[in-house]
Amino acid sequence: PDRYNVRAVEEKWQKIWEEEHLYETKDSDKEKFYCLEQFPYPSGHLHMGHVRVYTLGDVIARYRRMAGYNVLHPMGWDAFGMPAENAAIKNGIPPRTSTMANIAYMKQQMKQMGLSFDWSREVTTSEPEYYRFTQELFLLFYERGLAYQKEGAVNWCPSCETVLANEQVEDGLCWRCDSVVTKRDLTQWYFRITDYAERLLTSLDALDWPQEIKTQQFNWIGKSIGAEVVFDVLSIGQKIAVFTTRPDTLYGATYVVLAPEHPLVEQLIANYPEADKVRQFIAEERVHSDIERTAENTEKRGIFTGSYAIHPLTGEKLPIWIANYVLVDYGTGAVMGVPAHDQRDFLYAQKYHLPMKVVVQPENPGEDFDQQAYTGPGKLVNSGPFTGFDNQEAKALIASALKEQGKGGPRVSYRMRDWLISRQRYWGAPIPIIHCPKCGAVPVPKDQLPVLLPTNVEFTGQGASPLAGAKDWLQTTCPVCQGPATRETDTMDTFVDSSWYYYRFTSPNAPRPFNKADVDYWMPVDEYVGGKEHAVLHLLYSRFFTKVLYDAGWVSVDEPFKRLLAQGMVVYGGAKMSKSKGNTLSPENIMKEWGSDATRVFMLFAAPPDKDFEWSQQGVEGAYRFLQRVYRLVMKQRPEYAGPSPEEAKTRVCKVVHRTVKKISEDIGERRAFNTAISALMELTNALYQDLDALNTEDQIRILGILVRLLAPFAPHLAEELWHQLGHDTSVHWASWPQYDDKWLQDEEVTIALQINGKVRSRLTVPVDMTPETLRELALADEKIQTLTEGRTIVKVIAVPGRLVNVVIR
Numbered sequence: 001p002d003r004y005n006v007r008a009v010e011e012k013w014q015k016i017w018e019e020e021h022l023y024e025t026k027d028s029d030k031e032k033f034y035c036l037e038q039f040p041y042p043s044g045h046l047h048m049g050h051v052r053v054y055t056l057g058d059v060i061a062r063y064r065r066m067a068g069y070n071v072l073h074p075m076g077w078d079a080f081g082m083p084a085e086n087a088a089i090k091n092g093i094p095p096r097t098s099t100m101a102n103i104a105y106m107k108q109q110m111k112q113m114g115l116s117f118d119w120s121r122e123v124t125t126s127e128p129e130y131y132r133f134t135q136e137l138f139l140l141f142y143e144r145g146l147a148y149q150k151e152g153a154v155n156w157c158p159s160c161e162t163v164l165a166n167e168q169v170e171d172g173l174c175w176r177c178d179s180v181v182t183k184r185d186l187t188q189w190y191f192r193i194t195d196y197a198e199r200l201l202t203s204l205d206a207l208d209w210p211q212e213i214k215t216q217q218f219n220w221i222g223k224s225i226g227a228e229v230v231f232d233v234l235s236i237g238q239k240i241a242v243f244t245t246r247p248d249t250l251y252g253a254t255y256v257v258l259a260p261e262h263p264l265v266e267q268l269i270a271n272y273p274e275a276d277k278v279r280q281f282i283a284e285e286r287v288h289s290d291i292e293r294t295a296e297n298t299e300k301r302g303i304f305t306g307s308y309a310i311h312p313l314t315g316e317k318l319p320i321w322i323a324n325y326v327l328v329d330y331g332t333g334a335v336m337g338v339p340a341h342d343q344r345d346f347l348y349a350q351k352y353h354l355p356m357k358v359v360v361q362p363e364n365p366g367e368d369f370d371q372q373a374y375t376g377p378g379k380l381v382n383s384g385p386f387t388g389f390d391n392q393e394a395k396a397l398i399a400s401a402l403k404e405q406g407k408g409g410p411r412v413s414y415r416m417r418d419w420l421i422s423r424q425r426y427w428g429a430p431i432p433i434i435h436c437p438k439c440g441a442v443p444v445p446k447d448q449l450p451v452l453l454p455t456n457v458e459f460t461g462q463g464a465s466p467l468a469g470a471k472d473w474l475q476t477t478c479p480v481c482q483g484p485a486t487r488e489t490d491t492m493d494t495f496v497d498s499s500w501y502y503y504r505f506t507s508p509n510a511p512r513p514f515n516k517a518d519v520d521y522w523m524p525v526d527e528y529v530g531g532k533e534h535a536v537l538h539l540l541y542s543r544f545f546t547k548v549l550y551d552a553g554w555v556s557v558d559e560p561f562k563r564l565l566a567q568g569m570v571v572y573g574g575a576k577m578s579k580s581k582g583n584t585l586s587p588e589n590i591m592k593e594w595g596s597d598a599t600r601v602f603m604l605f606a607a608p609p610d611k612d613f614e615w616s617q618q619g620v621e622g623a624y625r626f627l628q629r630v631y632r633l634v635m636k637q638r639p640e641y642a643g644p645s646p647e648e649a650k651t652r653v654c655k656v657v658h659r660t661v662k663k664i665s666e667d668i669g670e671r672r673a674f675n676t677a678i679s680a681l682m683e684l685t686n687a688l689y690q691d692l693d694a695l696n697t698e699d700q701i702r703i704l705g706i707l708v709r710l711l712a713p714f715a716p717h718l719a720e721e722l723w724h725q726l727g728h729d730t731s732v733h734w735a736s737w738p739q740y741d742d743k744w745l746q747d748e749e750v751t752i753a754l755q756i757n758g759k760v761r762s763r764l765t766v767p768v769d770m771t772p773e774t775l776r777e778l779a780l781a782d783e784k785i786q787t788l789t790e791g792r793t794i795v796k797v798i799a800v801p802g803r804l805v806n807v808v809i810r
């Protein structure tokens, strides 16, 4: 056994692990640990991003298993979605056929990576056994008044030919294809996520999630505290409510302005001679995206409606305008214009010669109102009974005065909208609703689920739901009156499928969506690994689902993911890896060439999990060489011990072993610093090369057993092979994680000098007994030394333990 035959050994163990169902979760009275990585869309092949996320999760799962936890580490497929349907339009292959083929292929790739998934719990969201329960959950939402239909302007992607949820519009572009999103008036299904806005906000605090993601959700929910102010419109006998965060400026309102889409507009302009001009203005403005309309530097455009509103406290007549910068779906879709104290209103009033009225006196008398609005604090002026009050105090006073007079009052507004969940596409879970001409929308009775996707449909890509073309599927009877009725032809957003899959994993064969007892045991997910891009999509929707299930008494947790590890991107030469950029690396080829273990170790070593990871050929080679070196160490291919006394060697070995056990346990369990865990393994390997031979055979085998177990989460195949070579006949992956003893950790540290050509350039604090080998590596990795040696040839690196490292350059 001179060289480690990577391919043969990896394949051998993969086969044995599978035959022995090694990673299946059994009933146990150990403490539970639910480790989950975001399940993939079965696109056809794993990409490097997948390899990274699944490796990260696998290290955690393997570590926890060895550390004595009952680990759940499942995998499945987020299998509904557009690409399969688009492929069907293009080449006529039915979506299910291509999806299942992709799944088979990617599953085999995952096995090739040596991932420790419990495949007995696999779920596929596009199979009736799964989506019948997605439909059942829809019905639960419906029963609870959380699923409803509404007509209105919705986001439409002209290229995907379907509507999009607000969360799927990024800077005005479609999240999937980057097309500019337009608006269409359509009747659609929504989930009432806004009912949960406050709870989604308040329970963010307690989550052990990256702050960046919590902040994104916080901003997305967008809570504003202010007041509603009601203006009467006598001419049409209606009221216009506005939302403001500045009720203190109410006496400075000089006009009221509506969004072009505001429902009262038609009534307001009905008798106005210039009504057609107004209609034309509205038609022109509607095509612009919300982002564009509200951007700071977009020109403010508007038009007078010919009508007036009554100021609720002064009784003044204020003109009603329509303007591009007011959005229909924020607040009430109407604003009171306060040009003196709001910059957008200021610009608008200047352009259209509307009056300006100062009501907050700036603290600096020098402030003028020629160039911009004054938005700072001050005392109220020109504000009737509120004159003289501090403007902050006046906010609450004016809000309650409005309430007393029935003209509004304190109010909180959220930026988040309800979640639009219907899609005009085929490859999704049919919405379980029947439309009856007599009874209206009627839910499909639970015992009639699943509503199966019909297979005799045509994929025309025409934007209308393909299900509408399946005539015999479409026609059905009303569950209430037994009269003829038709099925709902929209399918659900695939984010509905992925909002509850982690519950299904706990009881994949349950005749219900999941068993409460299993969910109660396993949930919450202890560690969730996934990408940052889903911050306000999957991660927000899953939290919402969990709160609804909690309220329904189906689950006992009200947050699904206790801890979140958001991994950085995989980059190659500075650019994100993507097919469109043509810079993809095939994980398959890399694993074939270097082995899965080396690929894993390199990915883990090259960067902390949350940072971007840059692919490099030298990197994977380095990982490969390290693993070969471990192999030779354990296989006794190492030089004779030439140091001082065996006693000294033994002490050194004990110290480094205990130190490494502690470091790696904390790096995986707490810090998720897998990169430094691997450095520690490298250091341990170096130390053992130096000293191990001074120990007796028994000790050698014991110490090597520790090394191999520490290696197991990172390089599972090699570790398994070496574990057996050391004489064990059960798997290393169920062996117990090594423990450390504090008595070996009272380590003296020394500060050593890092020299270049004999001159001290930097310093480093290290354990006194660190090997020359490791010292050399650390010195060369030192930032100062790196900069100073750049472009020079390193002739020699001399390391004197406890004293110095001298880098000789030319």
Ligand code: ANZ
Pocket: 223, 224, 243, 244, 245, 246, 249, 259, 325, 326, 327, 328, 329, 330, 331, 332, 333, 334, 335, 336, 337, 338, 341, 342, 413
């Ligand atoms: C009067 C006022 C005076 C305002 C003032 C601000 C300053 P946030 O913080 O985002 O909640 N607003 C309300 N609804 C709007 C809509 N549908 N489209 C565009 N703008 C809207 O901001 C709330 C403020 O944004 C509200 O307070 C309102 O302008 C405007 F000195 O009302 B304010």
Ligand code: ZN
Pocket: 436, 437, 438, 439, 440, 478, 479, 480, 481, 482, 483, 485
């Ligand atoms: Zn009916």
